[in-house]
Amino acid sequence: MRAVNHWDHWIEEELGRMAEQDLTRELRVVTESAQPVCLHEGKSLLNLSSNNYLGLAGHPQLADAIRQAIERGAGAGAPSSRLIVGHEEETARLESELANWQESEATLVFGNGYMANLGVLSSLLGRGDAVFSDRFNHASIVDGIRLSGATHYRYRHRDVDHLETHLKKADQKGIGRKVIVTDAVFSMDGDLAPLQEIVYLKERYGAALFVDEAHSVGVIGAQGRGLAHELGIAEQVDLHMGTFSKAFGVYGAYVAGRREWIRYLIHTARSFIYTTALSPVIISAIRRSLQLVQQGDLLRQDLARKCLYFREELSQCGFRLTHSMTPIIPIVLGESSTTLQFSRRLVECGILAVAIRPPTVLRGEARVRFSLMASHRDGDVQEAIRKIGQIGHECKVIT
Template sequence: MAVPMKFLSEELDAMKQAGLYGTIRTLESPQGAWVHIDGKKYLNLCSNNYLGLCNDPRLVAKVKEYADRYGVGPGAVRTIAGTMSPHIELEKKLAAFKGAEAAIVVQSGFCANLTVIPTLAGGADDLIFSDSLNHASIIDACRLSKAKVIRYEHSDMADLKKKLEENSDGKGKKLLITDGVFSMDGDVAKLPEIVELCEKHGVIVAVDDAHGEGVLGRGGRGIVDHFSLHGRVDVEIGTMSKAFGVMGGMAAGSAVLVDYLRQKARPNLFSSALTIPDVAANLASVEILQESETLVKKLWSNGDFLKKELGALGFDTAHSETPITPVIIGEASDAKAFSAKLFERGVFATAIVFPTVPRGTARIRAMVSAAHSEDDLRFAVEQFAAVGREMGVIS
């Protein structure tokens, strides 16, 4: 008799054999520079808590205040009965922070791409130009669209120019989507060149700034602010699950764009609104970023320090232009072994392997935070050095 679910165990076994099976650890403490796992304390170098806001008392206080006033759950989608005044308050503050006319808040950064991409380019005659290293959420959002997807080589402006020219006579809408910061290597999209090319060819420009929010630009306002491209990028897509330290996604742009997304985007029409505690915590994060650049500057200082020290030891840290610090190991099994040895030494830094990154480029992606002290990072460097020498990654 056939066993229809047998493939599950077979594929899991194959992943284990190939060194691609991931160990998922459980945190027993708040997210922070140090965390507790299995009753022990570890230096945390693998979260996206860029500014250390996940456990900030100002966010916690705002959550308590708003939960007491508004409750917890929205109880409905935004278009029926789920839009509450805190949602509007957050959207107005995000728009002001981003320097846009309007913004819409959705459930996650993943949902933000599902909100924008199929909604703006959903027809069979439409074209989507997508960077070859775009995030999985962008890829999936493109797949859900009926549009033809044209991939251009990563940050290769000559290839993008060629493909725009080859498709200049397309009948439908044209949309270009790119990550702002590419999270696996830490490099930044060539947004000024992209905008210039797209303006010549009548292409809508959307940038997913998930790893740029709270990191790039004045006080963390993002990649559009970083390159002074206000008014020339049609859609800024973002997440509040990284530098903001909370959860939720957003899209910012013109008032007519946001009105269109409210009426047409499926995550807004068919999935319940963001919870009140999430909204409240995000409000606190925006207020903190508007008040001071201290946390953003500390993040960059920490990132520069770690890259410099690991590079001096001989580690391959690729070509990161942001605080993201990839340490390229090579084979998945070696990266997993490296991560396990770091864990034994008190450093929580997970291995990133295929399919998240191409085969042969498995790595430890060290994610610094403004919450880390210099002593924390020196401890990390010492442990990387010890494991690197033990495994022959560095001499």
């Protein structure tokens, strides 16, 4: 037998420590994961954990687009990064369709949202610059900031006064290059960034503004253009990021903005330059999905109606909700152990909803995060609310 080395020992200890704090995570095998009801170990589970908000991941038109792309001879994989061999016509068409939809001068497709955030932040910012970031921004934003080496000013969640205090501090230090970055919809709370106030501060203090619309494109506003468009301030946002992995039901991401900014990213964003392009088959599916997203106003209305009902019912049961305005609807339970127990009971009762624990959320703020899809049946949602309430009583988190 191989001797246990120092690293094996350390990893075992770390995993043991996580288990003691109820922070262990498991990978689960599921089938039919694009559907509102999926299967796990032969059991049907109502999928209340998916980012596939409009139900497009399982849409027959996307399967058609993929089939047609293969029949046209599109490869399963791209030949290289885009700056080496180049890209197919489909990619150029997609980027111009995205620009039309976003009413921006140009867009650039990235491998995924994580890479887009890393690329944008590390190419705009460097040592000596300042970045102002909501404390609850997504991990990919935090990692992009780390990679940039810029001074990181974290402001309290949605607190524009705190943001302004930091902007003033940076001005006093004579820092000229400033970027404000925020999620439009916060992924663990489902609430919205105060974008209008942020735009006011960005202009007052001469900062650039980068908005991550991962959970808002496809879900918010006419044609699913996202929160900045819905608020009428899209032009004041310098760069927008949106993913294709959530409401679009595919994979990948884009950044939209002024032409020269996008040209600059092509020259400097390392997570764009040093990686193979998205598969042409995926690009075709994204193009089809963009059409469905643009035509999806009725789906969005139906989703919004379901979300309102779900939030109101859970609140009436006595659960502590966040200020969610979106299909992300968490109930905050506090301790990781209670949250884990709650989530396990949900699975036993046929509901898939994960326990979100530190470090993803703050200590003492562990939660079960539900997310709704337009394709959920009303009857299934009603039945889920009944079961969630019952488990709430069992676990003594409501009275």
